[in-house]
Amino acid sequence: MERIGFVGTGLMGHGMAANILGAGYPLAVVAHRNRAPVEDLRSRGASEVPDLAALARASDIVHICAPGSPQVETVVDVLADHMVEGGVIVDCSTSNPVSTEALAAKLSARGLHMADAPLGGTPVQAEAGELAAMVGATEDVFARIEPVIATWAKSIVRIGGPGAGHKMKLLNNFLAMGYGALYAEALALAEKSGVGTAMFDSVIRGSRMDCGFYQTFMGYAVDGNRQAHKFTLTNALKDMTYLAAMADGAGVANPVQCAIKNSFAMAVNTGGDGPEDYVPHLVDFVARANGIARD
Known part of the structure; x- marks a missing residue:
């Protein structure tokens, strides 16, 4: 063997x-x-x-x-x-x-x-x-x-x-980190507009907008489980930086991906750079940037 x-x-x-x-x-x-x-x-x-x-x-x-x-x-x-x-x-x-x-x-x-x-x-x-x-x-x-x-x-x-697997993985993580950035902003808006996190989750969970990534993300945002999705904010930012280089090399405009990358850059550069600062914790950094105190 x-x-x-x-x-x-x-x-x-x-x-x-x-x-x-x-x-x-x-x-x-x-x-x-x-x-x-x-x-x-x-x-x-x-x-x-x-x-x-x-x-x-x-x-x-x-x-x-x-x-x-x-x-x-x-x-x-x-x-x-x-x-x-x-x-x-x-x-x-x-x-x-x-x-x-x-x-x-x-x-x-x-x-x-x-x-x-x-x-x-x-x-x-x-x-x-x-x-x-x-x-x-x-x-x-x-x-x-x-x-x-x-x-x-x-x-x-x-x-x-060689290299094709990494290209596909970055595309996969583009979608995943995009979900995370969207969820974090949606929850900040839900809180500030008076809808609230619990009500938001009760509508989305089980709907067409639900998915496995949503559930692990909300495992922290709703239930407070810090271990719900163990993928660090620093790794998320690293992957989105690699994806930006991949887009540059292919000559593709990627404005959505740039916004996602900046969401994670904001979190990492304002304290989310530890080994146990995971992707669902992005919700805290987006909330804080909008003057929202999360329990």
Whole structure:
């Protein structure tokens, strides 16, 4: 079987790695200061290596779950120096497609392969092996990595060549973050106009305007559950910044996306930059900007 390496066993990566192990693949993880997920994976049979160079030498296929392109580029630079020819690096982060395409060309010149498989879903779905994967890879590389991805994803779609998966993920997040920005402004207006959050929710919930994203967003806005949707405001802003670059590269006017990006920029730049400041908390920042005190 292919030997799998994993970089980034955090909220999403831990569940993914556990499912790879559960399917019988040999798995190596790199040492990390966050010991809990590493120790859990070791207890399931994973091997721990001291650094990225050792991980590269121990792996045929390496998964990366990182915050964004700068971190991915740093990891790939090290892996590329130590992987055996024919190795595959799979970036499961939400990254800048321009960077992904450049990395793919760089790796190809060294006899290595780049694929992108950004995720759709939650940490709960990662643990259950029920994520969605939007894959950018050549056909032959996709055929090789698909069985591994199938251990942690229920839905797998090859979008196109390297970088195409990241383009699709940014489009997906454009819609999701757009919902968040709309909901936050609608709730501010509901409060200031006298309709109120509870009444607004009673009308929208169960209507044609309802959806899964609405329900997790309102899990905080209505019920006060800070853990209802664990995707940070900083990641939302990062993704919308990448999407703006993607639109610029394609020569597409994107005024709506610019407004969405600015909503999240306002939140991040006025205090919403912590590791537990999540997308539904945008409602607080929009309310505060409009002089509304939320309980």
